[in-house]
Structures are given as structure tokens and as C-alpha cells.
Amino acid sequence: MMNNDILSVIQKSNNIGITFHVSPDGDALGSTLGLLLGLIQMNKNVYIMSKENLPSSLSFLPYSNLIVSACDSVKDNTDCVIVLDCGNVERINANLDLDSRKYILINIDHHLSNDQYGDLNYVDTEAAAVGEIIFDLLKELNINIDKNIAMCLYTSILTDTGSFKYPSTTIRTHNIAGELISKGIDFNDIYKKIYENKPFSKVKLYGKVIDTMEMHCNNKACFMYLTKNMLNELNLEDENSGDVISFGTIVDSSDVTVLIKETENGTKVSLRSKYIIDVRRISEYFGGGGHTRAAGFSTDMSMEQIKLKLIEILNSELIK
Numbered sequence: 001m002m003n004n005d006i007l008s009v010i011q012k013s014n015n016i017g018i019t020f021h022v023s024p025d026g027d028a029l030g031s032t033l034g035l036l037l038g039l040i041q042m043n044k045n046v047y048i049m050s051k052e053n054l055p056s057s058l059s060f061l062p063y064s065n066l067i068v069s070a071c072d073s074v075k076d077n078t079d080c081v082i083v084l085d086c087g088n089v090e091r092i093n094a095n096l097d098l099d100s101r102k103y104i105l106i107n108i109d110h111h112l113s114n115d116q117y118g119d120l121n122y123v124d125t126e127a128a129a130v131g132e133i134i135f136d137l138l139k140e141l142n143i144n145i146d147k148n149i150a151m152c153l154y155t156s157i158l159t160d161t162g163s164f165k166y167p168s169t170t171i172r173t174h175n176i177a178g179e180l181i182s183k184g185i186d187f188n189d190i191y192k193k194i195y196e197n198k199p200f201s202k203v204k205l206y207g208k209v210i211d212t213m214e215m216h217c218n219n220k221a222c223f224m225y226l227t228k229n230m231l232n233e234l235n236l237e238d239e240n241s242g243d244v245i246s247f248g249t250i251v252d253s254s255d256v257t258v259l260i261k262e263t264e265n266g267t268k269v270s271l272r273s274k275y276i277i278d279v280r281r282i283s284e285y286f287g288g289g290g291h292t293r294a295a296g297f298s299t300d301m302s303m304e305q306i307k308l309k310l311i312e313i314l315n316s317e318l319i320k
């Protein structure tokens with residue numbers, strides 16, 4: 001049951017902005033566009049803020065052309081801003097001018113590491129995707145979940161559950177997905193547009209990254225590296241190349257997989273785990289966050305320094 005204050009603020013607001021976390025994924029964008037379409041049904045003036053352009057793999061989503069880096073700030077007369085799928089202020093993908101704000105800030109999320117930074121907060125860590133929360137929210141607002149909304153929310157759930165395989169997936173997740181499919185969406189087509197639609201060069205990049213794979217900590221930790229040089233060699237922009245990390249988790253002996261990525265401003269680390277390591281706790285130690293089995297952080301350390309530091313930490317937790 002959604003917080004009543006959030007429902008009434010949305011009902012009373014005329015001008016509503018929506019935004020999400022940096023490097024937006026299927027959950028951030030699917031839940032945002034689903035909410036946008038619902039609020040349009042309620043005749044709200046609603047807009048999306050983003051500092052980044054839309055990842056091309058999600059351009060099939062209805063109204064995704066509204067996600068452009070030119071619209072990254074709060075418009076005049078905004079009554080409320082809703083931030084989706086984002087655990088802390090530093091990761092918000094918009095200039096919200098928080099200190100001098102005249103609008104109400106609503107934080108709707110499912111990350112365990114959420115700082116409750118909104119005036120109103122709804123954080124359901126049981127939800128496999130924010131799309132599940134938006135599904136309930138739209139129902140409570142008496143909005144008709146039409147085919148377009150269903151496409152957005154299904155995308156959100158599909159991507160954040162790793163196609164219904166992560167342990168965050170519940171009976172409720174499947175029930176919601178079933179109801180969304182009953183709206184007439186082509187779920188197989190959505191799958192192909194998201195997962196079987198990569199440029200050749202990006203698949204070649206996976207090859208380069210997989211080639212760097214090393215096993216540490218009694219073969220329980222798989223490390224991979226992605227450098228700017230690899231992107232340059234393939235004429236690739238740094239467009240969400242993090243999904244290559246899933247190749248580490250398929251190694252039989254690996255519990256934790258670490259992808260260390262060179263970026264314009266420092267080093268970005270993504271972590272996944274299968275059974276033992278709580279990767280959120282490790283990421284929080286370095287100022288990041290996420291979920292128990294998927295988390296990440298950024299650091300000023302070099303790729304080599306953070307590698308050695310992580311091997312040390314993981315050794316103490318994996319080799320007992």
C-alpha cells in the first residue's frame with residue numbers, strides 16, 4: 001500500500017517532474033515512462049529530467065524521445081518532483097537545486113541503500129523493480145494500465161530481475177508480469193529489442209573484457225577489466241557496457257564477480273555475487289551502494305590499486 005501522503009501530493013499537483021539515477025537502465029526508464037503515461041491520463045503537466053541521453057537499446061519504449069540531456073532541470077511552477085530507482089542525492093540524474101526548492105520531493109525506490117532524502121519517501125526493498133511499485137501506484141490512482149504503460153513496466157521488471165532469474169523475483173513479480181502481458185504486449189519482441197539487439201562492436205568488446213578474466217581468492221572471485229583503450233579500439237562510446245559482468249557469474253567456482261572500468265573521472269567498479277558476499281556492504285564501504293547481489297561504486301583509486309584492495313577484502317571474507 002502506497003503512502004497516502006504521496007498519493008495525495010500527486011493528486012493535488014498540476015506540474016510534475018520525474019527523474020531517475022545516473023546511467024539509467026531499463027528499470028529507471030521503464031518505470032519513469034510508465035508513470036509519465038499514467039500521469040498524462042490524469043491530465044497532469046508532466047515532464048522528464050535527465051542529464052544523459054537515452055540508451056539506444058531502450059528507444060523502442062513509448063515516449064522515450066522525451067528523454068534528452070537538454071531537459072535536465074526543474075521547470076518553473078513545478079509542484080512536485082518524483083525521483084525513481086535512485087538511492088541517494090549524488091546519483092540523481094538532474095539539477096534539482098535542492099536547497100532552494102519550492103516543490104515537494106518524492107523518493108520512490110527499492111534499494112536497500114536508500115538515504116530517505118525526499119520530503120516523502122517510499123522505499124520497498126521487497127520490490128524486484130521500481131516498475132512493480134509504479135504498477136501498484138497507478139492502480140491506487142485508478143489509472144487504466146494500457147498497452148503502452150504495460151510495455152514500459154514490463155521492461156522495468158524484465159531488466160531488473162535479469163529476465164526473472166534474480167532472487168529478488170517473487171510470486172508478485174510474476175503475477176504483475178502476467179497482468180501486463182494480458183494487456184497485449186509482445187513480450188518476446190521486448191526481450192529481443194533489449195537483449196538481442198547489440199551492435200557487433202559491442203559484442204566484440206565483451207570478447208576483449210572476457211579475455212582479461214582472472215580468478216582470485218581460491219577461484220571464488222572473478223575479476224574483469226574494461227579500459228578506455230578497449231573502447232577506442234572498437235570506436236565505441238562508453239554506453240552502458242557493464243552488462244558484460246554477467247559472464248563472470250557463469251564461472252562454476254565464482255561467488256563474486258568484479259568488473260573494474262576505467263572512466264573519464266576515475267574508476268567505476270561493479271560487483272555481483274551468487275551466494276556468499278554481500279556486495280552492497282562492500283560498495284557502501286567505498287561510498288557506493290546497491291543490492292545484496294548487485295552493487296557498485298566509483299573511486300579515485302587506480303584500477304590496479306582498487307583491484308589489490310578488493311582482493312584483500314574478499315580474501316578475508318571468502319577464505320576462512
Ligand code: 5GP
Nearest residue numbers: 242270271288289290291294295296297298
Ligand atoms: P551496476 O553495476 O549495474 O552499475 O549497478 C548495480 C547496482 O548497484 C544498481 O542497483 C545500482 O543502483 C547500484 N550502484 C552501482 N554503482 C553505484 C554507485 O556508484 N553508488 C550507488 N549508491 N549505487 C550504485
Ligand code: MN
Nearest residue numbers: 027085130160
Ligand atoms: Mn531498479
